[in-house]
Amino acid sequence: MNILITRPLIDSEDLMGKFFSLGNKVLHLPTLKINSVNMISVDSDKYDAFIFTSANAIRNLKTKNFDKNKICFCVGAITEKIVRQSGYTNTLSAGGTVNALKNLIVNSNEINEKSNLAYFCGDNVSTELDLELKKEGLKIKKIVNYLSEKITHLSSENKEILK
Numbered sequence: 361m362n363i364l365i366t367r368p369l370i371d372s373e374d375l376m377g378k379f380f381s382l383g384n385k386v387l388h389l390p391t392l393k394i395n396s397v398n399m400i401s402v403d404s405d406k407y408d409a410f411i412f413t414s415a416n417a418i419r420n421l422k423t424k425n426f427d428k429n430k431i432c433f434c435v436g437a438i439t440e441k442i443v444r445q446s447g448y449t450n451t452l453s454a455g456g457t458v459n460a461l462k463n464l465i466v467n468s469n470e471i472n473e474k475s476n477l478a479y480f481c482g483d484n485v486s487t488e489l490d491l492e493l494k495k496e497g498l499k500i501k502k503i504v505n506y507l508s509e510k511i512t513h514l515s516s517e518n519k520e521i522l523k
Contacts, residue, residue, distance in 0.1 A: 364522075366391045371415060371438075389518055393509045394482075396420045402503060404430060408475040411465065411500075413458060413489060415442045417480040420506040431470050435461045458487040466496050473497045483507045 361384045365372045368390045376386045394416050401424040409431035412418050415438055432448045434440035436456035443451050452468070454461035471477065477500040479490050490502040514522070 391511055393511055395507045397505050407478040409471055409477050411479040412439050413481050415439050416506045418442045418446055433465050458489055462492050480505050
């Protein structure tokens with residue numbers, strides 16, 4: 361079977377390896393390029409918890425005063441895995457959807473209306489999680505720490521492979 365993977369390489373290496381080991385032909389053509397935002401480091405001490413809706417948000421995190429015990433709410437298992445690999449130990453995973461993440465945060469005993477939350481995300485989001493959480497009475501700061509750029513050019517070699 362021929363399989364086309366469009367995710368960035370860092371997010372798809374394991375999956376590509378599994379497909380390849382099963383005898384599939386795997387073609388990697390990413391459709392997005394992820395770029396870090398040039399920003400000053402965020403002071404971790406100002407926030408009671410961090411929220412991550414993607415692996416890219418943690419990969420592009422810039423903080424000072426690193427606190428491995430900082431509460432980290434993660435959209436899913438892959439994001440949580442990368443958060444843990446980054447050194448954080450107090451992580452909670454919502455199972456993969458932003459709505460589940462919102463419910464996890466709102467129903468958490470770890471935070472309350474006095475807590476300060478930092479929401480790290482990219483420039484393109486499917487749901488305005490910060491606005492949804494503000495409606496629930498929570499104090500949250502949205503911090504865009506990466507940009508996604510569409511890849512629109514295909515090399516002639518890749519065009520031929522797709523044909």
